[in-house]
Amino acid sequence: QVHLVESGGGVVQPGGSLRLSCAASGFTFSRSDMHWVRQAPDKGLEWVAFIRYDGSNKYYADSVRGRFTISRDNPKNTLHLQMNSLRGDDTAVYYCAKALGIDSWGQGTLVTVSS
């Protein structure tokens, strides 16, 4: 059974940094492409970033390119999102999700950017 558990969310000041993690279990993480998707309060879903199963390719939304970095540690079955230069409009629940055509989601972790 696929299990994705995000962590690392919290309250951060504008301009600050945060690192999210997603612990994966129940499937072969090293063979799975992964995404980060976010949802601002009372808004729709917004794709953030994608990484190939082996880390060979990474893609970002225009809104986060140059500020966020997606990475993975396959031996530790963990996905990361390093978020720098955070802004108020980055406030959202951040979900990790499995597979190019997403088949599983984590429960999400809330990031609040506020002074």
Next chain:
Amino acid sequence: DIQMTQSPSSLSASVGDRVTITCRASQDISNYLAWFQQKPGKAPKSLIYAASSLQSGVPSKFSGSGSGTDFTLTISSLQPEDFATYYCQQYKGYPITFGQGTRLEIK
């Protein structure tokens, strides 16, 4: 960027009804189309991938169709647990994009 437009934005229906939600892509995405269901305060749930393939464990009351630019999600025999917000998503090109969502409410 590929724009995804869902219609309607909201929909009222009764238990037992059959409903259809439409998703239109701004360019040809072949069948790289997924559908998700989300209930308030919960993570999204994956329903369909490759436009018409049901994710494991999803009941057959959900069906998807279409290719190219026009897609539909049909839900037959609505039950109380089906009232939620539904999103389409294209994964043909980057950036990956979602539709704005369709809120399905009980009439």
